[in-house]
Amino acid sequence: MVQLLRISRDVISEIIEHCINGYPLEVCGFLMSDGESIVSVEPVANVTSSDPRRTYTIDPFDLIRVDDNAAEAGLEVIGNYHSHPNHPPEPSETDRASAVSNWIYAVISVTKDNANIRFWKLIDGVFKEIEVEILGDS
DSSP: OOOOEEEEHHHHHHHHHHHHHHTTSOOEEEEEEOSSSEEEEEEEOBOOSSOTTTOOOBOHHHHHHHHHHHHHTTOEEEEEEEEEETSOSSOOHHHHHHOOTTOEEEEEEEOSSOEEEEEEEEETTEEEEOOEEEEOOO
8 A cells, every 4th residue: 555645735836836837838856755754856858859738748858867965865756747728637648658657646637727736656556545644844
């Protein structure tokens, strides 16, 4: 069973702001943990060679850079987030095909001025929604 995921209201706000500002394109970034909760995010460029309104790609060099910076700060990259413009906050088949089973995935349904975030983890080839505890402002 997936344990409870903890994240601050400020971090959720930062993710949602990035998604709304990037609308109608898919935006993406990384989730960092201090071992107990998600404490920060790092937005990165969507470098897809396909339609950025329907898919995202993260540059592997961004993962290396963000992972190094997180380690220097005593944090760990534990997953990523990306938006689904005008679509539900559920992983797509494309998301599943590229997912890593030990990562957390935040999928954000976004419209011009609204967003809804849900968290997922791939378990035995199937995405399972993760229970989230939202912490007060940090």
